[in-house]
Amino acid sequence: MSDIAVVTGASGGIGAAVAKMIHAKSEGQLRVCIHYNGNKAAADKVASEIPDSFAVQSDLSTAEGRKILLNAALSEGTPFCLVNNAGVDRPHEPALMVTEEAYVKILDTNLKAPLFLMRDFAKEMARGESGVIVNISSVLARKAVVGSAIYRASKAALEALTAQFAAELGPKGVRVVAVAPGFIETSMTAAIAEEQRAGIKKDVALGAFGGPDAVAETVWHAIENQYLTGAVLAVDGGMGL
Numbered sequence: 001m002s003d004i005a006v007v008t009g010a011s012g013g014i015g016a017a018v019a020k021m022i023h024a025k026s027e028g029q030l031r032v033c034i035h036y037n038g039n040k041a042a043a044d045k046v047a048s049e050i051p052d053s054f055a056v057q058s059d060l061s062t063a064e065g066r067k068i069l070l071n072a073a074l075s076e077g078t079p080f081c082l083v084n085n086a087g088v089d090r091p092h093e094p095a096l097m098v099t100e101e102a103y104v105k106i107l108d109t110n111l112k113a114p115l116f117l118m119r120d121f122a123k124e125m126a127r128g129e130s131g132v133i134v135n136i137s138s139v140l141a142r143k144a145v146v147g148s149a150i151y152r153a154s155k156a157a158l159e160a161l162t163a164q165f166a167a168e169l170g171p172k173g174v175r176v177v178a179v180a181p182g183f184i185e186t187s188m189t190a191a192i193a194e195e196q197r198a199g200i201k202k203d204v205a206l207g208a209f210g211g212p213d214a215v216a217e218t219v220w221h222a223i224e225n226q227y228l229t230g231a232v233l234a235v236d237g238g239m240g241l
């Protein structure tokens, strides 16, 4: 049975880049699980570009969806790596307009899903005293952008969980790291109007949005560096310094 690297939301921009990076950098030693939810066409395209990968569909905001992913990974091999990348940032609601519906949607996907996936995958990794979990956070965990209250809270809490799990799992041979991207060119940011883009770029020291590969390289660093755990690695072009 081979070692498996699960990438959630690998049908999206960052997840697809991470899945390809893991395959390339591990020289095929890690077998990549391409997880997706609604976008089968995008997942199939990513899977077709990664030899020996396999795709799994599930809604991670539900316990059933998380179980489907865990069981699929276990049936293919031994989970060595989990990248909790799937996430949503919508609806964008100003602070005085936040709704309970948005709270449930964003928190269930961005916080509840990675929490319980970490619990269940880490149990498997701890059995072999070897594994690494990478949680995709955001620069917005530390920065106010209008409309991001619930999203910000979800990512700040994910960073807290990263530190907590790292502390408890380190002695069991499992590392947990967060990667916090700035604004990255994917479908999540594609709808940002040109005027707003210009305003955001003024706040980025390097003056531009990043590409998904910049995030994927940082995720690979987190996977590879054996002395790294509990940290939040920013890959944000120096946003908001």
Ligand SMILES: NC(=O)c1ccc[n+]([C@@H]2O[C@H](COP(=O)([O-])OP(=O)(O)OC[C@H]3O[C@@H](n4cnc5c(N)ncnc54)[C@H](OP(=O)(O)O)[C@@H]3O)[C@@H](O)[C@H]2O)c1
Pocket (backbone or CB within 6 Å): 008, 009, 010, 011, 012, 013, 014, 015, 036, 037, 038, 039, 040, 058, 059, 060, 061, 084, 085, 086, 087, 088, 089, 109, 136, 137, 138, 139, 180, 181, 182, 183, 184, 185, 186, 187, 188, 189
């Ligand atoms: N782009 C940025 O500027 C940026 C900045 C900081 C952090 N991030 C974080 O990076 C991660 C990836 O974002 P992205 O930019 O690549 O966005 P994206 O292109 O919109 O991809 C989002 C991915 O999450 C999956 N997903 C959403 N809800 C799901 C659910 N309920 N169950 C399972 N999968 C679900 C989507 O699956 P389907 O499409 O198949 O439904 C898709 O694969 C997110 O956690 C995001 O918060 C992004």
